[in-house]
């Protein structure tokens with residue numbers, strides 16, 4: 089990856105807008121080079137006062153990147169060199185964003201120009217950027233109507249992505265894209281092995297945090313806060329988890345207890361487990377429902393697998409599961425050492441996917457993915473599903489899920505699997521949840537896009 093300029097900061101006084109613009113523009117450049125926004129932000133100094141504002145600005149710029157790119161193409165005869173194009177994109181975001189912190193347009197222009205003048209490398213371009221932004225302010229309506237026919241500009245998603253959403257959701261595609269550009273609520277899952285959900289809600293109310301109960305163990309906050317400031321963070325009383333993802337534990341374990349013999353725990357594999365959100369939920373759900381389980385959490389990426397252990401420690405589940413770094417698709421390499429001749433009672437397969445259901449939380453995903461990534465993901469999902477199926481006991485259950493709204497990764501995947509496996513039956517309906525709770529009967533008032541398909545093996 090090419091070296092990219094790092095933002096500069098004095099750190100001694102309140103952050104100025106020009107610093108935030110500079111950080112966000114250089115961050116956007118790194119996303120353009122293929123890095124995730126989260127990774128970019130992780131490299132910024134945690135203690136810097138510039139960081140929160142710059143992060144919000146980077147994420148907002150990603151939500152406007154279709155529109156700002158199209159406007160830049162109209163404003164500049166020749167494509168501006170990076171990172172000048174990114175400074176323009178960030179400044180235009182500030183001029184376009186209706187709900188953001190509002191700065192007077194002249195402040196945005198001046199601060200962008202000032203940000204460029206801070207560096208010898210960019211100062212020669214300050215006049216050009218100034219002229220572009222001032223022209224945008226003069227001709228805003230004309231420029232915006234000139235790009236209205238450009239689908240990527242209008243929806244702020246790449247054209248191929250829009251086409252996938254339109255094909256799969258012909259009636260809702262525009263609302264889905266709009267919801268994918270909105271901000272997501274902060275939802276927690278209370279660790280009911282530690283504290284009752286209603287008792288936790290009362291604690292939140294006492295702390296002045298407005299929240300509503302969702303599903304069996306969730307609470308949705310009315311306003312985003314720093315979760316480290318909430319009651320019980322260090323004690324592991326909750327995890328951050330969207331409501332859509334909070335369906336997994338009950339769907340998989342809800343039907344598993346009936347055949348359980350007292351002495352024998354159910355052997356359960358969480359096959360793609362890091363960072364362990366659903367792993368912990370399986371343990372919490374089992375504890376709350378007196379279900380005796382033996383849980384194996386598997387993850388192919390060793391670094392991500394270490395986060396499972398960290399999370400389990402915070403939540404108080406240390407020593408209550410086995411973490412394995414292994415490739416769930418390559419069952420031959422771990423079946424004997426991990427399962428020791430046993431078959432599984434249940435499998436949670438939270439498969440690697442496009443993440444098309446959670447782009448409102450990760451606005452960079454749509455720009456980072458390529459259409460060919462989808463083909464590769466669909467193939468690996470099918471392979472993991474097929475190979476894990478062979479390790480399931482007769483009568484055992486497998487819950488397949490993805491945080492995707494693309495049918496190829498959801499309903500098509502399950503239908504194809506059922507067509508190829510005579511010993512598999514579908515349990516209940518396939519559940520396609522849409523971002524913003526746009527499905528006909530929403531799970532809760534707001535949640536991410538998600539897919540669930542529950543399968544049972546013939547006895």
Ligand SMILES: C[S@@+](CC[C@H](N)C(=O)[O-])C[C@H]1O[C@@H](n2cnc3c(N)ncnc32)[C@H](O)[C@@H]1O
Nearest residue numbers: 360361362363364365366387388415416438440
């Ligand atoms: C959707 S995330 C899982 C999220 C997790 N279940 C949770 O709720 O916190 C998918 C995970 O699968 C892992 N993964 C991808 N391919 C895998 C494979 N072949 N075997 C095991 N893990 C895999 C990824 O590294 C990623 O951590």
